[in-house]
Amino acid sequence: MSPDREEQIVINTFQTTVHTLSSSDNVEKRPRLRFMQKDGRFPVKFRKASGEWSPYLMDIFTTLVEIRWRVMLLIFTLSYILSWLFFGLLYWLIAYVNKDTEDLDNLPCVQNVRSFTAAFLFSMETQATIGYGSRYMTEACMVAIIVVTIQDVLSVFIDTFIIGIAVAKMASARKRAQTVGFSRCAVVNLRNGTLCLSWRLGDFRSNHILEGVARAQLIRHVKHPSGSLRMSYQDLDIGSRDIILATPTTIVHRLVPGSPFYSVGPDDLPEEDFELVLSFTYNGDSTGTLHQTRCSYSPADILWGQRFEDMLKLGNRHYKVDYALFNQTTWVQVPMLSAVEYDRGRQPVSSSQQRLFPPVQKPTADSRQMNGITEAIIQEARF
16 A cells, blocks of 8 residues: 555645544534624624614614615615605695596696605605606695695605615625635644644635725623623734735644644644634725625634645736635644644753753863873872
């Protein structure tokens, strides 16, 4: 059997072991609850006191921007239909008071409006500026003229409000955030002799981001015996926070003293209960809007002993990026130890040990000559 074949068998065995350890979490009846989903959404539900709707009503524009499109389209349709019905009802009441519906020889307030259906059509023509010409305002009723003026002004506000919300929803930062993403998993491997945890970040659009700030936090939920739940947050030190994302980059966290993963090994990783929350905040170069892309890794998403495939190549005139390899990993030789055990195994001799056990020096020519003279003197003294 060739060495390559033996290495393949070892890799498959290790992969099977990892899946076995990860599946031990299924002993619990309820699956582990994530603090943040992979797409950046938080599975958090708020329970408000009854009648506490003032925050939503005070900021109605943001409330309408954040609702779903189907609800927005329903509100969009009802805002026009209800306004047409409301002003149509006013025109019919004006015609009824002026007796336009009974006396056909009477000069009407609105020409050819002698029923509710005609009043509704006139309201729709006025607000939508259709103007068929068969129904129009006369000078007989000042009240009808005032109502038409109010409807015209209100229609401008409705158009501005609805169109502004639709544009804001289409230009939402969430849409741009979907084109900037993290890798599906994180890996642990050696970098310059140090165990490191790393993950990828890339922009899938051609109009690249000029600059952004990356951040990583380790989140745990601690449940006290009394039943209270507390969330703990710990920032991770990453190599470079300010990133120019013209090409995909790898963000690295070194497993050194002070890191929360310093004493965590590959066998301990499936038993850990934490969540690594990542964020990348940036400004879009097209709109200048502030965006944020988020992702999270659970212990099952961290692969020990793997590295990402190379996806960046140097061409004659361009840098070539193959995004088909963005989430691809390969196995590498990594010590199956925690960082503290790995550093302890390759730790050099301390200065105190050097003082207790000084190094043996090789004798020089002068020292050998002096030793010879000393031995001769001792021999003469004996005789």
